């Protein structure tokens with residue numbers, strides 16, 4: 176029991192340091208996203224993230240959105256496991272030819288109206304990999320993209336900025 | 345089948361300092377005797393490659409593996425390249441094979457030229473996978489990319505395709521000289537529905553297909569489970585979904601462009617792969633980069649190790665529902681990455697390693713700052729680690745889960761923390777130290793239980809060891825330039841071998857007559873750790889797969905290439 180109390184005590188101390196360090200720009204963007212979602216999306220946005228041929232750098236930053244500094248969920252944006260539950264698809268990486276059908280199936284499974292976001296240099300313009308026997312290059316080469324977020328990889332703040340663009344009028 | 349011993353984890357082996365073992369020094373002589381020195385032609389470039397280099401005839405290929413296996417050598421990498429004529433020109437459709445063996449940092453590179461085929465049939469050679477099951481996927485990759493058959497007639501050898509799905513035809517081989525980079529793609533490449541998985545039949549045995557798109561934000565790949573009740577009987581992986589043609593894309597690049605590409609073989613290992621490629625190019629050019637450049641590369645690579653371990657420690661705990669650790673370690677990782685952004689202009693330090701050195705220097709003031717940050721982090725991590733170990737319900741989920749015996753780890757050639765949590769002490773930094781590890785010996789933790797708990801603990805210990813190493817490095821940063829001009833060499837090759845955060849990376853680079861890249865082969869540690877995962881999950885329950893998987897954390901992109 177003492178240990179648990181001790182743990183909780185220490186936990187509290189550790190988390191307190193977070194507040195002063197969090198990112199002002201990110202906060203501001205987050206609240207803009209929140210108000211756009213309240214207006215147009217009944218308060219929340221469900222995103223299905225699909226890696227269609229990334230180097231995994233972009234996934235690390237998408238995952239970082241969930242860490243306590245960013246905690247994207249507090250603005251009403253959450254990642255979902257199925258495209259059928261998603262309002263938006265966040266596509267990272269080039270579209271490898273081996274993933275082309277899987278990506279298109281995920282798009283087909285997402286209910287309309289759906290927002291397609293291409294995140295990262297690869298998804299936007301092919302990046303270092305481009306078009307080849309193995310890669311279709313940018314996401315736009317296989318489906319219509321609504322919002323592009325450049326960066327290799329885009330930072331969590333870049334990603335949020337892109338999400339804001341996707342949900343604003 | 346491996347069975348997990350019930351051990352008392354609170355008393356697990358403390359940090360072992362691994363020392364050089366002299367007995368292993370003679371293993372290459374022993375190998376030579378066993379193969380027969382008459383069969384071996386020593387190559388003059390051993391100094392440049394920093395390892396012994398032999399050529400053997402194609403009909404000795406099998407005996408090489410057999411004897412190396414008998415001496416307990418590890419099969420570290422295998423790849424193919426085109427043969428060259430005397431002027432260094434590629435001979436169309438004639439191939440050489442390379443294999444790298446090692447015992448405790450003593451590497452030997454063996455090369456053979458495949459014999460000409462009389463007709464249009466594919467060149468054939470003996471497979472090493474009967475002795476080294478970990479070699480199987482590497483050979484299947486070579487087979488798909490070059491059209492080389494490994495023991496075609498032997499039914500016990502797995503000769504199914506590996507990297508090829510439906511993007512190119514069975515009789516096309518993307519890495520052959522004549523295959524155009526753009527290939528002959530269809531408008532929509534069909535899904536790879538026909539992959540011949542191994543099937544297990546039996547009463548109440550059922551299959552669970554997972555992927556390629558997984559539930560979380562992770563890379564794509566297909567897992568086929570055969571289960572009975574809750575227990576996993578077999579897992580079979582089908583990867584290569586994110587095959588981007590990296591080896592082909594490298595051809596014709598200049599050194600700087602190759603470094604950029606290498607930095608994207610696996611984004612979480614961008615420093616390690618970038619460095620390995622640069623090391624290979626620098627070995628080909630026979631140059632030594634300035635001491636300060638090496639020290640800074642070491643710092644970057646160790647920062648990458650710490651960042652990834654911090655993230656994974658939290659994620660492993662999260663996979664059994666212990667959100668506390670996920671939040672705490674996620675926080676430490678984020679702070680760490682922000683510092684990387686500030687000092688090295690990138691949260692993952694991408695493109696910091698360039699041929700000839702590094703891009704960003706570090707001021708004395710910032711070195712002091714990092715040092716105090718490191719001390720604080722050691723403190724934080726140790727405190728958190730105590731909390732984890734004190735938490736009985738967490739340890740109850742992790743102890744004995746996902747057991748990998750040392751024997752199995754050796755059989756598949758496990759690397760990095762997966763190996764070191766199962767009693768295999770391989771570490772390039774220790775056994776074949778390269779600058780800056782030569783001058784700064786490193787503590788190398790070793791555990792023996794081989795379960796998820798050990799793979800968690802070894803990461804905690806590696807974080808601390810790495811931080812201590814960084815502190816030493818920062819206190820003694822050599823003066824001088826951080827890079828030098830790099831001039832591409834012509835008609836030569838080089839090898840890079842180093843310890844990334846996942847384990848040993850081997851990179852081979854060959855330059856053509858214009859100093860452009862003619863061959864690039866990066867071997868990520870995941871080539872061997874993925875097959876280990878298939879062994880690890882046997883007899884575990886399906887719901888424990890995520891935590892087993894996370895404890896190994898193979899890179900998809902790193903093997904899909």
Ligand code: SF4
Nearest residue numbers: 229230232295296297
């Ligand atoms: S944009 Fe950069 S980080 Fe993202 S997948 Fe492409 S290479 Fe990797």
